[in-house]
Amino acid sequence: MEIALLLSLGLFFVISLLIYRLYFHPLSHIPGPPLAKITYLYEWYYDLYKGGQFTFKLPDLHRKYGPVIRINPNEIHIDDPYFFDQVFNQTNGRAEKPIGTAEAFGPYSSSLATQHHDLHRVRRSALNPFFSKKSVNDLVPVMWKPIYMLLDRLRNASQTGEVMNMKYFYAAVTLDIINSYCFAREPVVVNVPDFGRESVDNIDSFLRVSLLNIHFPWVLRFTTSLPDRVNRILSPKTVNLLNARRALANQTEAIRNGKDTSYEKASHKTVIHELLNSKLPPRELERDRIRDEAFSLISAGSGTSAFVVRNTAYHIAANKEIRKKLYEELVEAIPDTTSPPDLITLEKLPYLTAVVQEGLRLSDPIAHRISRQFPDKTLECQGIVIPANTNLGMTAVLTHQNEELFPEPKTFRPERWLGAEGKRLDKFLVVFNRGTRSCVGMNLARAEVYMIIAAVFREFDFDVSAVKRERDIDVSRDYILGMQALDSPGILVTVKEYS
């Protein structure tokens, strides 16, 4: 009798909840699949069961339901490139990150993982000065070091005929650059025989749980609250990650305690040393906080730029006409390959700039939607009112694949960025996002793409005939960062000097 009563009460609760979500919820006026309006199962099916596929379902849903759609009971998604700047700007008041998005990589105390607006402003303002255009320009000589070391290895490989994996060798360069900047380290990874493959693969496996974190943030909250030794037993796959975090904590503490004074000899600012000596409040300077910021800078600052460089490099190498035009421009701008050009010179090259823009557009390393909540602002998109504090997201890939803005969007065509017409497209390149929480490392990332592409393609070419674009280049799974097919071996190429 009691069980029957409990079951009836449970059923009554579930039916009431479904009716509320469908007819009385503040988002009930927003169109979308009925199943998605009443339950999270719709999204979980594509993301968790089919493995990072919900993002690829979005274009169908927008075609069917319009530019503003409800994708789960509490969240909407917008596909309107002209509305982007009304969402991601500096004037919408407080910009909060929904908890699942903020903690996609765990409940860390980095700027990237901060949920609330005010705390984010504090953390972000301490990082901004390191990544201004001027600071990045000052870093350029440091950045050339690992790039030139890569050129040496490519020169060698062009003589031996060795098969190389582009997935790893650009990542080694970007990791060396961000390590130099954060810790005043000399480049080392670019000289490791396999270019530090294991750490790139570790980050990939770490990313694979990101969707689980987005949908169930409490799981990682719980596991990270356990001591490391328990986590090592519960989830052996996290061991490498835990080790990496501990190593970072040791490095930051060595700088704090004066045991590591490499920053004294460095020709540039050293981010962690300066953060430790900044005016951040004492709580913000505690061990785990600085470790988390370092972890975020190193991981956000290496994989994403390398992703763009390797995809762009593939498209250049796969297209003889583009390859030739780029070479002709580079040979004039860099007459002597032993003396690196300055970044400002490279940024003025029209064809290289068009290649970089197209590389950023088509690579799209961040595959997932970027989500926000604006407690102080009601928005309106194409006549649809979006109540304040709604969890809303937009996906850069959808803008970059918009056929009206970018005809034949899957084709790598730098020419679309040239001239006055091309300039007009700049505002639709949203790969770094905009507004208060846009990519802090944007200037550094752009500089890396310019410098690596220019230096490599001034001298070398790649045989990419073993690469399958759909498998090894195009993003087919969304784990916040885009991922290629599960059976992709990476990007296997041979190198030759360009003639």
Ligand code: HEM
């Ligand atoms: C092409 C390469 C890159 C792309 C496409 C990219 C993209 C992005 C995007 C879209 C965001 C916003 C995330 C959000 O709003 O939730 C972001 C944030 C961030 N990026 Fe990048 N990024 C790149 C390179 C870098 C580099 C080189 C660094 C090095 C420092 C970096 C550090 C960060 C950090 C720390 C944040 C968090 C900023 C904050 O929340 O205040 N990124 N990035």
